[in-house]
Amino acid sequence: MIGTGYVGLVSGACFADLGNDVICVDRDIKKINNLKKGIIPVYEPGLEELVIKNCKNGKLSFSSLLRDSVKRSDIIFICVGTPTKKNSSAADLSQVYNVAKEIRNSILKFKIIITKSTVPLTTGDEIEKIISNKKTKKLFSVVSNPEFLREGEAIRDFTFPDRIIIGTNDKKSKKILRNLYAPLISKGAKYINTSRRSAELIKYSSNAFLATKITFINEIANLCEKSGVNIEDISIGMGLDVRIGSRFLRAGPSYGGSCLPKDTKAIINTADKFKTNLSIIKSVIKSNEDRPLLLLKRINTLLKGKFRKKKICFLGVTFKANTDDMRYSPCLKMIPSLLKKGAIINYYDPTGFKKELSKYKNISFSKNIKSAIYKADLIIIHTEWNDFKSINFKSLVKNKNFTIFDLRNIYSPLKMKQLNIKYFAIGK
Ligand code: NAD
Numbered sequence: 001m002i003g004t005g006y007v008g009l010v011s012g013a014c015f016a017d018l019g020n021d022v023i024c025v026d027r028d029i030k031k032i033n034n035l036k037k038g039i040i041p042v043y044e045p046g047l048e049e050l051v052i053k054n055c056k057n058g059k060l061s062f063s064s065l066l067r068d069s070v071k072r073s074d075i076i077f078i079c080v081g082t083p084t085k086k087n088s089s090a091a092d093l094s095q096v097y098n099v100a101k102e103i104r105n106s107i108l109k110f111k112i113i114i115t116k117s118t119v120p121l122t123t124g125d126e127i128e129k130i131i132s133n134k135k136t137k138k139l140f141s142v143v144s145n146p147e148f149l150r151e152g153e154a155i156r157d158f159t160f161p162d163r164i165i166i167g168t169n170d171k172k173s174k175k176i177l178r179n180l181y182a183p184l185i186s187k188g189a190k191y192i193n194t195s196r197r198s199a200e201l202i203k204y205s206s207n208a209f210l211a212t213k214i215t216f217i218n219e220i221a222n223l224c225e226k227s228g229v230n231i232e233d234i235s236i237g238m239g240l241d242v243r244i245g246s247r248f249l250r251a252g253p254s255y256g257g258s259c260l261p262k263d264t265k266a267i268i269n270t271a272d273k274f275k276t277n278l279s280i281i282k283s284v285i286k287s288n289e290d291r292p293l294l295l296l297k298r299i300n301t302l303l304k305g306k307f308r309k310k311k312i313c314f315l316g317v318t319f320k321a322n323t324d325d326m327r328y329s330p331c332l333k334m335i336p337s338l339l340k341k342g343a344i345i346n347y348y349d350p351t352g353f354k355k356e357l358s359k360y361k362n363i364s365f366s367k368n369i370k371s372a373i374y375k376a377d378l379i380i381i382h383t384e385w386n387d388f389k390s391i392n393f394k395s396l397v398k399n400k401n402f403t404i405f406d407l408r409n410i411y412s413p414l415k416m417k418q419l420n421i422k423y424f425a426i427g428k
Contacts, residue, residue: 001077002066002099004031006042006258006325007116007147008079010154013050016060018183023069024062035062043324043351046155066099070106075180077116077145078127082262089265091120100130107136112173114143118203118263120270124167124196143168143177144196146203151257152322163190167199204270207263208281213248214255215284218291221251221427231427232409251427253382253407254291256319256328261288292333295407299338302403302424303378308342311399313376315369316383317349317357324351330407331382332356339363348372350385373397384408394419 001012004026012024026032031041038055040048054060063069070076080095096117103113113131115124128142144167149157161184166177174193178185185191194202221231231251239246255261264285271278303310319329326332335345335357345363347354353365366372369387373379373396381388381404389410393402403422404411416423 001025001079001116002069003078003080003095003117004028004035004041004062005079005081006044006151006154007149008077009035009040009042009051010044010047010149010158011077011079011116011147013047013054013060014155014158015180016054017050020059020180022054022060023073024060025066025069026062026064027066029064032062032064043322044151044154045322050155066102067106070103070111071108073111075112075114075176076103077114079116079147082117082119082266084262084265088269090269091118091262091266093119093123093126096123097126097130100127104131104133104136107131107139109139110172111140112143112176113140114145114177115200116145116147118146118207118259118266119144119200120204120266121197121200121274122270123200141168141170141173142196143170143173144199145177146199148203148206151325152320159184160187161189163192165192165194165199165202167194167196167202169195204263204267207260208267208278208284210248211255211260211264211288212280212284214252214260215287217249217251218254218426219287222294224251224427229427234427251409253295253330253426254288254333256330256332257323258325258327261285261328264288292330292337295330296334296337298424299334299378299380299405302405307338310343310377311375312338312343312345312378312380313366313372314345314347315372315379315381315388316385317347317354318351318383321383321385324349326354326356329356334380335363336360346372346376349383350387370396373402375399376402378402379404381406381408381410384410393421 001008001024004024008024012022016022038052040051078096078099080099082091082093082096085092096119124142124144131140146165148161164181168174181191217235220234224231235249238244239249264281268278268281314331317329317331318325339345339360339362346366348366348369357363369391375398377399379402406425409425413423413425413428
């Protein structure tokens with residue numbers, strides 16, 4: 001596994017647990033040294049135990065030596081980052097292509113080179129061109145095997161995937177990969193073989209569709225707020241239609257994280273190259289980017305335009321619960337704007353202090369829920385951790401005139417009314 005981040009480390013540990021000999025490689029030497037000591041670089045439930053168990057039984061090891069690890073491996077998964085390019089909407093493929101260049105010099109016997117990173121249509125073709133020379137010509141096959149795991153549920157998603165997509169026409173690779181995934185197929189995972197380009201596009205289309213679903217229900221929530229309708233009735237009523245499905249149909253803040261924001265942009269960029277206008281996805285991106293501003297307007301109304309010295313507490317700051325990932329978290333747009341208006345912010349997150357927020361003044365981290373909300377004028381429930389689901393606000397908040405803005409619709413407005421708490425939610 002090349003790249004030991006969320007995807008590489010989880011996949012590596014899970015493949016080792018299935019009985020394979022796995023080397024997880026990363027250019028970040030500190031990360032590798034920590035992993036050798038059992039220190040896990042990301043928050044992912046169950047991962048630490050899985051890593052330690054498989055290191056102990058000799059199935060999983062860590063290395064910063066890419067070429068040596070490639071030489072010793074039959075199957076190479078590229079799991080490096082594919083962020084958005086600076087000043088562009090395209091995916092920055094420099095990490096992927098750098099890895100491909102390094103692999104080129106380590107091919108002495110047949111190897112399958114797989115992109116597990118999310119890479120745009122035709123990237124496999126490019127990797128093939130980079131690696132191919134007189135010596136390597138018949139000694140490798142480039143396959144697309146996109147990853148669909150979700151942070152916070154990654155081990156379960158890897159072990160019980162909805163589907164496994166293998167994009168290749170190469171017979172030998174097909175056979176080897178079917179064997180590799182046999183333990184998951186026997187547990188019910190659907191195994192689909194496509195062309196390499198199809199596999200690349202399946203991943204982007206899936207993420208763009210999920211982003212569309214979230215954005216769709218968020219916009220319907222806006223309508224609910226103005227028309228006295230409860231968005232949760234709409235989500236349930238729509239979701240029961242099997243053609244629609246209930247998942248990703250819960251209104252909330254904008255979507256964030258390391259995948260949907262960058263992948264929606266990248267698919268548009270790819271489509272542009274093929275002179276195709278993906279107008280729906282364009283409007284999804286715009287709507288999602290505008291959403292934090294819309295939420296800020298609601299906060300403005302809740303505070304009657306008075307932000308100066310107002311104590312605002314964020315419960316959860318990551319892009320969703322059960323992860324420590326801050327990439328494109330909605331609060332990264334909201335917090336600076338609230339600070340600029342004169343608010344004083346403190347936050348609590350079960351995954352701890354966030355360096356992404358440390359550059360601002362008038363913001364502090366609280367070590368527990370109690371101290372976070374104690375002095376708050378406004379409590380913003382930003383993520384849906386279980387820890388936030390049964391807080392006794394009445395007894396814990398000192399200021400008896402506090403307001404709650406629940407961006408995840410965790411609490412019952414009726415119960416809050418009975419408790420005499422000023423409570424506002426999404427789409428209600
Ligand atoms: P990440 O940033 O957490 O990890 C990437 C790792 O690759 C880093 O540790 C980095 O040091 C390493 N790396 C970069 N260049 C390297 C090189 N030349 N040699 C060795 N290591 C190198 O990224 P991630 O979240 O694991 O995502 C990886 C890919 O998988 C992305 O394309 C992403 O879109 C995709 N993906 C992510 C998720 C997710 O939930 N995070 C889910 C599905 C797919």
